[in-house]
Amino acid sequence: MKSCGVLIYGELTSEYHIRTVVKQLLTKAYELNEKFENKDIKVCLIGERRNYDELINELGSYGADEVIITCDDRLKHYDKNYHPEIFYQIAQKYQPEIILIGATLQGKEVASYCASKLNTGLTADCTNLNITENNRLLSTRPTFGGQLTADILCKTLPQMATVQENIFKEQQIEHSAFAHFEWINIDEIERKIEIINAIKKTSENKDVTTSDIVIAGGMGACKDNGFELIYSLAHKMNAAVGGSREAFERGYIEKSQQIGQTGKTISPKLYIAVGISGANQHIAGIKNSGKIIAINKDENAPIFKYADYGITGDLFKILDELITKFDTNKEEKQ
Amino acid sequence: MNIVVFIKQVPDTDDVKWTASNNIDRVNTESILNPVDRHAIASALKLKEQYNARITAVSMGPNKAAEILKEAIALGVDDAALLSDSKFIGSDTCATSKVLSAAIKEKFPDTNLILFGQSASDGETAQTGPSTAVRLSYPFITNVSEITEINDNNITVISENEFEKITYTVKLPAVLCINNSIYSLSLPKIDGYIKAHDYNYKIYNISELRLKDDETGIKGSPTYVSKVYRHDEYRNCLMLNTDELLNKIKEVC
Ligand SMILES: Cc1cc2nc3c(=O)[nH]c(=O)nc-3n(C[C@H](O)[C@H](O)[C@H](O)COP(=O)(O)OP(=O)(O)OC[C@H]3O[C@@H](n4cnc5c(N)ncnc54)[C@H](O)[C@@H]3O)c2cc1C
Numbered sequence: 051m052k053s054c055g056v057l058i059y060g061e062l063t064s065e066y067h068i069r070t071v072v073k074q075l076l077t078k079a080y081e082l083n084e085k086f087e088n089k090d091i092k093v094c095l096i097g098e099r100r101n102y103d104e105l106i107n108e109l110g111s112y113g114a115d116e117v118i119i120t121c122d123d124r125l126k127h128y129d130k131n132y133h134p135e136i137f138y139q140i141a142q143k144y145q146p147e148i149i150l151i152g153a154t155l156q157g158k159e160v161a162s163y164c165a166s167k168l169n170t171g172l173t174a175d176c177t178n179l180n181i182t183e184n185n186r187l188l189s190t191r192p193t194f195g196g197q198l199t200a201d202i203l204c205k206t207l208p209q210m211a212t213v214q215e216n217i218f219k220e221q222q223i224e225h226s227a228f229a230h231f232e233w234i235n236i237d238e239i240e241r242k243i244e245i246i247n248a249i250k251k252t253s254e255n256k257d258v259t260t261s262d263i264v265i266a267g268g269m270g271a272c273k274d275n276g277f278e279l280i281y282s283l284a285h286k287m288n289a290a291v292g293g294s295r296e297a298f299e300r301g302y303i304e305k306s307q308q309i310g311q312t313g314k315t316i317s318p319k320l321y322i323a324v325g326i327s328g329a330n331q332h333i334a335g336i337k338n339s340g341k342i343i344a345i346n347k348d349e350n351a352p353i354f355k356y357a358d359y360g361i362t363g364d365l366f367k368i369l370d371e372l373i374t375k376f377d378t379n380k381e382e383k384q
Numbered sequence: 385m386n387i388v389v390f391i392k393q394v395p396d397t398d399d400v401k402w403t404a405s406n407n408i409d410r411v412n413t414e415s416i417l418n419p420v421d422r423h424a425i426a427s428a429l430k431l432k433e434q435y436n437a438r439i440t441a442v443s444m445g446p447n448k449a450a451e452i453l454k455e456a457i458a459l460g461v462d463d464a465a466l467l468s469d470s471k472f473i474g475s476d477t478c479a480t481s482k483v484l485s486a487a488i489k490e491k492f493p494d495t496n497l498i499l500f501g502q503s504a505s506d507g508e509t510a511q512t513g514p515s516t517a518v519r520l521s522y523p524f525i526t527n528v529s530e531i532t533e534i535n536d537n538n539i540t541v542i543s544e545n546e547f548e549k550i551t552y553t554v555k556l557p558a559v560l561c562i563n564n565s566i567y568s569l570s571l572p573k574i575d576g577y578i579k580a581h582d583y584n585y586k587i588y589n590i591s592e593l594r595l596k597d598d599e600t601g602i603k604g605s606p607t608y609v610s611k612v613y614r615h616d617e618y619r620n621c622l623m624l625n626t627d628e629l630l631n632k633i634k635e636v637c
């Protein structure tokens with residue numbers, strides 16, 4: 051038997067679709083595998099009793115060799131008591147060398163639980179993964195200050211990493227997986243957490259990950275009517291609004307609008323950064339954008355180095371001008 | 385009701401200094417209380433007000449970290465302890481959670497509730513709270529924005545994920561990681577400052593926490609930084625005026 055190379059946590063959406071980040075991790079694992087003495091890639095699915103054929107085929111088509119399924123009707127939805135513990139037991143049994151998990155809220159919970167139980171290292175929010183000459187996992191992430199990048203290694207096994215959605219690209223291939231059911235005694239797991247109620251969140255904001263145009267505001271826009279101007283330009287352009295971590299921490303945007311290493315990774319056709327300095331953690335989320343425009347008053351701001359077009363000056367004035375001219379321009383055209 | 389709040393001192397400036405071994409040089413970098421840990425302190429103070437809880441703030445770090453413990457005392461926390469030992473230096477989240485869970489087991493065994501910040505602004509791993517909980521076999525809830533009720537056996541909290549706002553009831557003892565919550569801190573009062581000034585916090589070292597040398601610090605950390613470098617994928621930036629910029633935008637719209 052091939053030793054288990056990579057184990058991936060197969061997070062499912064509430065409609066039982068495979069979360070995109072899982073496919074992306076599979077594609078990456080498949081690519082790494084070529085350097086990694088061709089060990090196998092397993093995905094662990096945890097859910098209700100149902101037919102998993104379609105999901106198994108889909109996971110196979112992204113490079114999974116084997117799908118390990120634990121199912122029980124008590125596992126229909128993600129359960130904090132069960133899912134992390136079950137994933138840990140699977141990891142314990144299969145002894146993978148590498149465990150990859152999407153850096154979703156659920157994934158982070160499963161990852162921390164599993165890493166502590168296995169007493170091993172976990173690198174969060176990686177922006178790249180590689181295999182060293184010694185067959186170790188090399189996890190890359192921006193580091194303090196945001197001007198530098200760090201390569202992180204792990205002395206123990208398994209080596210664990212989480213990665214945000216859209217850092218990698220998913221790609222389907224000619225490949226298929228076989229499935230394997232794994233029984234775990236759920237009755238033995240003590241329930242300490244109960245859900246009392248859940249309310250669906252609604253957001254009127256356009257999704258930054260799917261919009262063709264994204265305008266994001268940073269610290270520079272975190273005063274006066276900075277974000278009002280950004281929203282009003284975005285409205286005219288049919289763009290989504292995002293922001294830096296500073297903008298989130300100051301309450302100008304929601305967490306779901308934060309762009310960067312610990313927020314969303316985006317790849318719109320056009321990205322406009324308004325009053326954002328361009329720290330590495332922010333750049334990590336925008337690198338794959340088509341065209342990048344930077345608006346900043348500091349001509350030395352790092353963001354200009356990552357941009358295709360730039361304009362130096364006061365963002366309030368520039369936005370005002372863009373908003374006004376956007377309309378006149380349109381009228382002229384009509 | 386005994387509450388422990390774990391708080392961390394983090395570097396403040398963008399201009400972080402580095403040691404030769406690629407760790408942050410904490411001596412030469414300005415330091416502050418991790419911003420979201422304020423919300424953890426605020427949540428604890430709210431419980432103190434409502435349920436007469438006793439709050440202890442605990443931090444692992446060098447002597448300098450006593451600054452944030454004093455700050456916590458000034459804000460109304462009852463007690464403070466510093467976990468400090470040269471053998472703790474270089475701990476990753478795995479090793480840190482060993483130290484923090486040992487502190488609970490050895491020094492604060494009758495703690496009912498443990499509060500963390502959701503994540504520290506320097507590493508932002510958000511792993512320390514959950515890992516400490518797992519080592520103690522306590523349940524944990526992350527991203528908590530509100531604590532609605534607490535009794536001898538259970539605590540009810542609200543936590544948000546990407547899609548839902550969920551109310552949970554959790555068996556005590558438990559760990560909560562508090563996010564930018566609804567509770568905010570008022571400024572310290574004058575008697576808080578006086579108490580902080582005279583306060584003698586406790587210090588615990590590795591042997592007092594009954595940890596072995598190889599369980600903490602660099603030796604006890606599974607992960608390590610192998611290399612730090614600049615990672616530059618620059619583009620060629622063309623500087624434009626607003627009209628030219630508008631034309632570029634229109635090409636896409
Ligand atoms: C572990 C970790 C994870 C992180 N994750 C993320 C992440 O996911 N996303 C993220 O964005 N950051 C993240 N950060 C934070 C990151 O390091 C930076 O601190 C942050 O991106 C800075 O935000 P900013 O550019 O808005 O603010 P600043 O760096 O303060 O920049 C503000 C810019 O606005 C310009 N400006 C000010 N006023 C005006 C004006 N009137 N007109 C024009 N320009 C003006 C200034 O010249 C400056 O360049 C993370 C940090 C850590 C440690």
Ligand SMILES: Nc1ncnc2c1ncn2[C@@H]1O[C@H](COP(=O)(O)O)[C@@H](O)[C@H]1O
Nearest residue numbers: 390391444500501503504509510511512
């Ligand atoms: N050295 C430390 N001492 C005390 N608490 C800590 C320490 N490191 C992390 N924490 C706590 O863990 C939380 C999350 O930190 P992190 O996992 O580093 O993102 C922080 O908000 C603190 O509450």
